[in-house]
Amino acid sequence: MNKSTGSITDNLDTEKTVGNVFADDAKMSMRNVNVFYSDKQAIKNVSLDLARNQVTALIGPSGCGKSTFLRCLNRMNDTIDICRVEGSLLLDGDDIYHKKMDPVLLRARVGMVFQKPNPFPKSIFDNVAYGPKIHGLATHKDDLEEIVVTSLQRAGLFEEVKDRLNASGTGLSGGQQQRLCIARTIAVSPEVILMDEPASALDPIATAVIEELIDELKEKYTIAIVTHSMQQAARISQTTAYFHMGNLVEVGLTDQIFTNPAHKLTENYITGRFG
Amino acid sequence: MKSDLNITKHISKSYNDELEEVRLLLIKMGDMVLGQVRDGLTSLLKLDKELAEQVIAHDKKVNQLEIKIDEVCTNILATRQPAASDLRLVICVIKTITDIERIGDEAVKLSRNALKIIQSENTLRQPNELKHLGELVIENLQEAIKAYANFDVEHALKVIEQDQETDEEFDNITRLLITKMMEDPREIKNTLRISWCARALERIGDHTTNVCEYLVFLVKGKDVRHTSLNKIKQRIE
Numbered sequence: 001m002n003k004s005t006g007s008i009t010d011n012l013d014t015e016k017t018v019g020n021v022f023a024d025d026a027k028m029s030m031r032n033v034n035v036f037y038s039d040k041q042a043i044k045n046v047s048l049d050l051a052r053n054q055v056t057a058l059i060g061p062s063g064c065g066k067s068t069f070l071r072c073l074n075r076m077n078d079t080i081d082i083c084r085v086e087g088s089l090l091l092d093g094d095d096i097y098h099k100k101m102d103p104v105l106l107r108a109r110v111g112m113v114f115q116k117p118n119p120f121p122k123s124i125f126d127n128v129a130y131g132p133k134i135h136g137l138a139t140h141k142d143d144l145e146e147i148v149v150t151s152l153q154r155a156g157l158f159e160e161v162k163d164r165l166n167a168s169g170t171g172l173s174g175g176q177q178q179r180l181c182i183a184r185t186i187a188v189s190p191e192v193i194l195m196d197e198p199a200s201a202l203d204p205i206a207t208a209v210i211e212e213l214i215d216e217l218k219e220k221y222t223i224a225i226v227t228h229s230m231q232q233a234a235r236i237s238q239t240t241a242y243f244h245m246g247n248l249v250e251v252g253l254t255d256q257i258f259t260n261p262a263h264k265l266t267e268n269y270i271t272g273r274f275g
Numbered sequence: 276m277k278s279d280l281n282i283t284k285h286i287s288k289s290y291n292d293e294l295e296e297v298r299l300l301l302i303k304m305g306d307m308v309l310g311q312v313r314d315g316l317t318s319l320l321k322l323d324k325e326l327a328e329q330v331i332a333h334d335k336k337v338n339q340l341e342i343k344i345d346e347v348c349t350n351i352l353a354t355r356q357p358a359a360s361d362l363r364l365v366i367c368v369i370k371t372i373t374d375i376e377r378i379g380d381e382a383v384k385l386s387r388n389a390l391k392i393i394q395s396e397n398t399l400r401q402p403n404e405l406k407h408l409g410e411l412v413i414e415n416l417q418e419a420i421k422a423y424a425n426f427d428v429e430h431a432l433k434v435i436e437q438d439q440e441t442d443e444e445f446d447n448i449t450r451l452l453i454t455k456m457m458e459d460p461r462e463i464k465n466t467l468r469i470s471w472c473a474r475a476l477e478r479i480g481d482h483t484t485n486v487c488e489y490l491v492f493l494v495k496g497k498d499v500r501h502t503s504l505n506k507i508k509q510r511i512e
Contacts, residue, residue: 230356259363260497267360272286272287272290273284
């Protein structure tokens, strides 16, 4: 990503993205994406790369389209009848909206963690084992056990639950449930993990654990995270994208965005000004 | 040209008040130190004992104000987690007051040396050779404070440019004082004191330049420390 080239201007134009939307090593490339809910356009001609093994934070006020955009990346919007997605969305060069692309397989490659932890009403073991089972990733019981243990370890949860793997997943604390959901996501060996405000329902300690985990996970996965916490975006992401009313207003290195944003609207948003 | 950082345009009114308080305290400290430098120089040029003692005593107030501003800034960092221009404002104020406090210390040096010269047995004359350098330094400091009050980068750049004149004048005085010491070795002690005062004035010029460089970072987001004036202009264009 290029650093922004100048100081902030009073330009309030939102249609042209400020900053470099292209990553040197893109895992996902989105070009000219438009999303409509019936006649209402929620995403307006957005182009953005997700850099491989990096965390990209999507920020912006409520209703700006950041979650809608995130949900396009693993076709979660397919479940909404009135939703229509246009443009090019590529995962390692594969068109994820190609008619031959199986959305179920796509969602194994591009996993998702939601705002509210949503473990299945099953045991901790079964929560993590469910995905590998249905995708046929483990033929033998031992293989399945290894996947479950490795996933729980990567999610930083194994030590806390190793003696009660058969206990219900819903009996865990909020932070543990969210890490269980992350373990469930990584159990199917995804390439990209999408996170929609994964720590907004958690206390500061559980949040810090999740943030530390995200930092570790990026070594293996490409991550996109929607967050309303400016400090969280600043702490965990390498690239930040600011959305405003369906437009991608600015993209840049996170350090740059939070010290010297190039667009007035970005500045207004991250500093809590009227605008 | 005056820049508007909109520091009073936050949704939180109390945040506006806190940032505005920091800005006003900084200007107050700048004005206070400017007065100290003026009085320090006057006490030296006129060998005014009473004024010199007043400058030395007044330095405590400058130090207390520095601590007060640090506290307000620390509080903002802890409670507001400022970003972008707000973050740059708080960081720049913290750095700026360090330089301003040191300017205050240099003003005290002028007055301490004035007292030493007054107390010396062979005081012959007032150190008039420092007058022009002192006026240059005071004018630059005054302009730097004005630039800060208005977040005016162009004004700050002029001050940075004028520091070269200060440095040249300092070199001239140094040469002059060396000649004087060679001409009359009995005056070496007091001439050395005048030389230290010239050095103090030159340091005030350097701190003033630092203050202006912080202002450029605050307004433009470009770190221009240790950079030539031409390159600074290129970088902020």
